[in-house]
Amino acid sequence: EVQLLESGxxxxxxxxxxxxxxxxxxxxxxxxxxxxxxxxxGKGLEWVSAISGGGGSTYYADSxxxxxxxxRDNSKNTLYLQMNSLxxxxxxxxxxxxxxxxxxxxxxxxxxxxTLVTVSS
Amino acid sequence: EIVLTxxxxxxxxxxxxxxxxSCRASQSVSSYLTWYQQKPGQAPRLLIYDASNxxxxxxxRFSGGGSGTDFTLTISSLEPEDFAVYYCQQRSNxxxxxxxxxxxxxx
Numbered sequence: 001e002v003q004l005l006e007s008g009x010x011x012x013x014x015x016x017x018x019x020x021x022x023x024x025x026x027x028x029x030x031x032x033x034x035x036x037x038x039x040x041x042g043k044g045l046e047w048v049s050a051i052s053g054g055g056g057s058t059y060y061a062d063s064x065x066x067x068x069x070x071x072r073d074n075s076k077n078t079l080y081l082q083m084n085s086l087x088x089x090x091x092x093x094x095x096x097x098x099x100x101x102x103x104x105x106x107x108x109x110x111x112x113x114x115t116l117v118t119v120s121s
Numbered sequence: 122e123i124v125l126t127x128x129x130x131x132x133x134x135x136x137x138x139x140x141x142x143s144c145r146a147s148q149s150v151s152s153y154l155t156w157y158q159q160k161p162g163q164a165p166r167l168l169i170y171d172a173s174n175x176x177x178x179x180x181x182r183f184s185g186g187g188s189g190t191d192f193t194l195t196i197s198s199l200e201p202e203d204f205a206v207y208y209c210q211q212r213s214n215x216x217x218x219x220x221x222x223x224x225x226x227x228x
Contacts, residue, residue, distance in 0.1 A: 109167045
């Protein structure tokens with residue numbers, strides 16, 4: 001059974017940093033691209049970042065480019081999102097999501113339960 | 122960036138009725154259009170990928186159609202568990218983008 005478990009969400013001040021983790025199990029992690037998708041309270045879904053299975057290719061939304069860094073440790077079956085220079089508008093539930101098929105990055109068949117990041121003073 | 126516009130924002134229907142949801146892209150996305158369902162407090166669930174392919178374990182009452190810029194998600198006969206918010210997402214171009222969602226509510 002595929003399982004994705006996010007952690008690391010917290011209350012942080014504007015300008016601060018946070019690292020999210022997503023622990024994966026139930027599939028061959030290194031074969032699948034992964035993404036982070038966020039949802040502000042009461043709002044819709046916003047794709048944040050993606051990374052290929054091997055980690056060699058990364059993609060970012062313009063809203064986070066230069067501030068967020070996606071990475072993965074395939075030996076630990078874990079996905080990360082390093083978030084720096086956080087802003088109030090980054091407040092959201094952050095989901096990690098698995099790509100549907102190996103070799104693709106962009107359709108998500110499994111999602112974690114989400115972790116809440118709140119940016120406020 | 123490709124903008125996806127979903128309509129209507131809210132659809133009020135009764136169980137057993139047919140639901141037709143629309144997603145329009147600001148430029149062609151070929152058939153690279155995905156539909157998700159989200160219930161309150163839950164993560165999204167994959168329904169339809171590449172415009173018309175049902176994901177695993179998705180009931181046959183869900184169907185998707187369209188190509189280019191105009192897409193539809195049809196629920197042939199609403200079940201009580203289908204009342205939720207539905208999002209479309211394109212994977213034709215980076216950045217990936219989602220539509221604003223359509224809420225299907227009980228009339």
